[in-house]
Amino acid sequence: GAGVSQSPSNKVTEKGKDVELRCDPISGHTALYWYRQRLGQGLEFLIYFQGNSAPDKSGLPSDRFSAERTGESVSTLTIQRTQQEDSAVYLCASSWTSLYNEQFFGPGTRLTVL
């Protein structure tokens, strides 16, 4: 079946503009995660959705970042008033709800803020 997909694959924007990144999880996966990965760096947790529960937003770096997910489907990550330090690859992952949950990652969106 289809894996996790993300769009766009690449996004170049100007400083100060808003961007919206999309993640389509694997069908049936109730958990969805967003991570940021700067060049050569680790996976920085941003936000976690679990079913209809309130999301864990503890990783969002500032109030310019927000994310939504409707039910157990598509999620969008929005970055307002982008800054150059927002440049990174944004990875989405999804998993089943279970005690032991392998996360399946999407290909990522490479964001470049000029």
Place this chain on the structure above:
Amino acid sequence: GENVEQHPSTLSVQEGDSAVIKCTYSDSASNYFPWYKQELGKRPQLIIDIRSNVGEKKDQRIAVTLNKTAKHFSLHITETQPEDSAVYFCAASKNNDMRFGAGTRLTVKP
């Protein structure tokens, strides 16, 4: 929240040697510990995982050990090959809430 620390940040070994990567976690309630491999320009992929009720798990050249008392777990790769060169991430998870270590860049020299 959970905090995962990973060491070393970089590791270089000769082909055929073993490689060991270590992680510690802070939340004693974490019960699932996966390891992901990320090749250059690609997405992370699960290579092995261990559950909290198991102390050791092996899959061919890869093994993972878990010490719940000390809250640390390790990845062991034996007979390393150049294709093992990648960034490896450990993670600790509790009730689907997963946190990753900072990663280890492994280079296997032919």
